[in-house]
Amino acid sequence: MKTARSTEVSAQLFQRAEAVMPGGVSSPVRTYRSVGGNPLFFESASGCRVKTVDGNEYLDFVGSWGPLILGHAPPAVVLAVQQAAARGPSFGAPCLAETELAELICALSPVVEKIRFVNSGTEATMSALRLARAATGRDLMLKFDGCYHGHADSFLVKAGSGLATFGESSSAGVPGSCSSLTDVLPLDDEEALRVWFAQNGDLTAAVFVEGIPANCGLLPQRKEWWAELRRLTRNHGTLLVVDEVITGFRIASGGFCAVANIDADLVTYGKVIGGGLPVGAYGGSAALMNLISPDGGVYQAGTLSGNPLGMAAGLATLNTLQAEDAWAKLEELGQAWEDLLMPLIARENEAGAPLCLVREGSLFWLCFGSQQVPRSFAAIPQEGGDRHARFFHALLKRGVMIAPSAFEVGFLNLAMHHSDLEHAAGAFSAALEESR
Numbered sequence: 001m002k003t004a005r006s007t008e009v010s011a012q013l014f015q016r017a018e019a020v021m022p023g024g025v026s027s028p029v030r031t032y033r034s035v036g037g038n039p040l041f042f043e044s045a046s047g048c049r050v051k052t053v054d055g056n057e058y059l060d061f062v063g064s065w066g067p068l069i070l071g072h073a074p075p076a077v078v079l080a081v082q083q084a085a086a087r088g089p090s091f092g093a094p095c096l097a098e099t100e101l102a103e104l105i106c107a108l109s110p111v112v113e114k115i116r117f118v119n120s121g122t123e124a125t126m127s128a129l130r131l132a133r134a135a136t137g138r139d140l141m142l143k144f145d146g147c148y149h150g151h152a153d154s155f156l157v158k159a160g161s162g163l164a165t166f167g168e169s170s171s172a173g174v175p176g177s178c179s180s181l182t183d184v185l186p187l188d189d190e191e192a193l194r195v196w197f198a199q200n201g202d203l204t205a206a207v208f209v210e211g212i213p214a215n216c217g218l219l220p221q222r223k224e225w226w227a228e229l230r231r232l233t234r235n236h237g238t239l240l241v242v243d244e245v246i247t248g249f250r251i252a253s254g255g256f257c258a259v260a261n262i263d264a265d266l267v268t269y270g271k272v273i274g275g276g277l278p279v280g281a282y283g284g285s286a287a288l289m290n291l292i293s294p295d296g297g298v299y300q301a302g303t304l305s306g307n308p309l310g311m312a313a314g315l316a317t318l319n320t321l322q323a324e325d326a327w328a329k330l331e332e333l334g335q336a337w338e339d340l341l342m343p344l345i346a347r348e349n350e351a352g353a354p355l356c357l358v359r360e361g362s363l364f365w366l367c368f369g370s371q372q373v374p375r376s377f378a379a380i381p382q383e384g385g386d387r388h389a390r391f392f393h394a395l396l397k398r399g400v401m402i403a404p405s406a407f408e409v410g411f412l413n414l415a416m417h418h419s420d421l422e423h424a425a426g427a428f429s430a431a432l433e434e435s436r
């Protein structure tokens with residue numbers, strides 16, 4: 001692996017990109033604004049490594065922000081996409097792969113009897129909200145501080161991900177008449193739920209929550225909190241929508257709802273179900289899903305929805321995951337990673353540089369500035385960002401890539417071996433020391 005890491009070619013390409021695209025990117029967190037410097041331009045990727053146009057290689061913990069559970073360019077997915085492309089990349093008509101992927105997801109998910117494919121997680125949550133409003137005849141929705149559900153207007157209120165990264169609470173351009181229909185509560189607070197539901201529950205169409213909130217660090221919620229949320233939503237006739245765009249088919253074959261035994265009304269998927277291509281989906285009981293056009297009056301459509309390329313990539317990904325007993329392997333990999341990191345974290349805490357690790361299966365997050373695992377957005381120390389920025393660059397220097405944001409989680413994938421994790425832990429150790 002190279003040690004001299006010139007990034008001059010990336011810098012030149014970024015200058016060109018900035019001239020023609022806002023911030024030089026197609027999605028804000030890709031810039032290095034919160035860590036400083038220019039984003040690297042990728043040329044190719046394979047397994048757990050990416051290669052940039054500068055000729056540098058990095059061990060990658062970003063994994064395209066979640067979809068790449070098999071690693072980069074897995075042969076089964078590449079072949080399936082090549083074959084589908086040769087038959088025609090888009091039909092705008094039904095294809096078998098679409099039904100096969102729907103059948104597979106319906107069989108694996110405890111929540112989904114029927115599913116509608118869309119092109120992104122954003123479309124999935126946006127459409128699920130429309131469906132929930134139609135099903136209940138109510139307009140109000142509730143979400144949680146720091147949870148990100150994509151960039152549709154209704155969800156851009158105290159959202160995580162890029163908004164947390166750039167220290168913004170909400171987006172410009174969202175009409176007040178729209179954001180006034182979205183209420184926000186802190187996570188990890190049953191009393192706040194009870195008070196809010198007593199006042200607003202009967203007016204509320206849906207509560208949206210990430211299976212494991214993973215866009216403002218990693219904030220797994222206590223099972224008592226989930227039980228109270230489910231009890232209150234049911235009592236008030238409010239739909240519980242679990243956003244599994246990150247957790248779906250990553251945490252377990254049936255996603256978070258299966259592991260945590262959450263009887264959600266609707267779920268949303270994205271990322272893993274598209275195997276790296278733009279696919280999202282939402283699903284639930286047949287009774288609810290039959291409200292969608294053309295069976296029902298909830299209009300929702302898409303020129304490229306269910307297209308054969310995305311469906312082929314998703315099928316190849318889910319079939320490989322099932323064939324390889326992937327979730328047990330990912331948990332084993334996650335445990336090995338945790339075992340490597342814990343001594344480093346103890347060392348940092350002894351050295352007076354507080355830090356903690358949160359891990360759920362193949363998702364992990366280092367929280368700088370606290371020895372205590374936070375469970376809500378407000379509990380995340382704000383001063384952690386500077387150290388994260390130094391840590392990020394110290395890792396890059398050593399050939400390891402994490403997300404350029406203190407609020408984004410890391411992703412393990414099945415292309416990683418113990419030797420890769422040991423190598424990464426060496427880099428983490430040195431980078432933690434350097435960034436104190």
Ligand SMILES: Cc1ncc(COP(=O)(O)O)c(C=O)c1O
Binds near residue numbers: 065148244246
């Ligand atoms: C939990 C969650 N929901 C929705 C989305 C939006 O998905 P997309 O970026 O595909 O629109 C994301 C994206 O990161 C997400 O993490």
